[in-house]
Amino acid sequence: MTAPSQRRTRIKICGLTREQDVDAAVQAGADAVGFVLWERSPRHVSLARAAELARRLPPFVAPTLLFVNAPASDVVAACERIPQAWLQFHGDETPEQCVVAAAGRPYLRAARIPLEAGQGFDLLTFASRFSSAQGLVLDAHVEGYGGAGKAFDWSRIPTNVDAHLVLSGGLTPANVGDGIAQLRPRCRTLAVDVSSGVESAKGIKDAGKIHRFVAAVRAADELAPSQS
Numbered sequence: 001m002t003a004p005s006q007r008r009t010r011i012k013i014c015g016l017t018r019e020q021d022v023d024a025a026v027q028a029g030a031d032a033v034g035f036v037l038w039e040r041s042p043r044h045v046s047l048a049r050a051a052e053l054a055r056r057l058p059p060f061v062a063p064t065l066l067f068v069n070a071p072a073s074d075v076v077a078a079c080e081r082i083p084q085a086w087l088q089f090h091g092d093e094t095p096e097q098c099v100v101a102a103a104g105r106p107y108l109r110a111a112r113i114p115l116e117a118g119q120g121f122d123l124l125t126f127a128s129r130f131s132s133a134q135g136l137v138l139d140a141h142v143e144g145y146g147g148a149g150k151a152f153d154w155s156r157i158p159t160n161v162d163a164h165l166v167l168s169g170g171l172t173p174a175n176v177g178d179g180i181a182q183l184r185p186r187c188r189t190l191a192v193d194v195s196s197g198v199e200s201a202k203g204i205k206d207a208g209k210i211h212r213f214v215a216a217v218r219a220a221d222e223l224a225p226s227q228s
Ligand SMILES: O=C(O)c1ccccc1NCC(=O)[C@H](O)[C@H](O)COP(=O)(O)O
Pocket: 014, 015, 034, 036, 038, 041, 042, 043, 066, 068, 090, 137, 139, 144, 145, 146, 147, 148, 149, 150, 168, 169, 170, 171, 193, 194, 195, 196, 197
């Protein structure tokens, strides 16, 4: 018999830029929200703006700061400004760079999975290299590093990845249930992360889509068998 807590998929809504979208994510029941600090993203927010938006969050909803190849000094400065933040490294950072920049904080590392099979990405090796990460965000390998709304083939995720996994890349209210059903039996803990699939335009979230996404995750939690 599965304990209910084992079935609860954590949810992060990423790429927020507006107060009403932060509020919609919280009201829908998201566990975390993401702010993209990479200047080349269409969803980029300044650190000051991220701090302003993060102040709206109630206890136990985690702000997550997303970096792409940022200098460690920028990450440290961001943590001083938003001390409750989680860190997500979504570029080409090495394990050593992540550890130095995170300076003892838990961090997530994006694993950018090729859209086509046979392109030489080994998730088991990647997980072993990034054993210092709190979790791996499984995203599609796309130009521009992420947030492209593209899904990779979830059936290629091996069953024995020694890491907490966050499924992302091209998730929508329509497909997230299938993603959870495929991944949950194969991994230790599952969370999901969405940006494009709950937007009306880049950086502009749609409250209805956020609510439908969260409802679809909760429906899948009721159906999916336990990973244990
Ligand atoms: O959102 C961006 O513009 C972005 C830019 C550079 C690296 C990562 C980026 N976003 C990542 C995310 O928003 C999520 O963590 C996630 O991968 C979901 O993306 P999506 O496929 O749009 O749902």
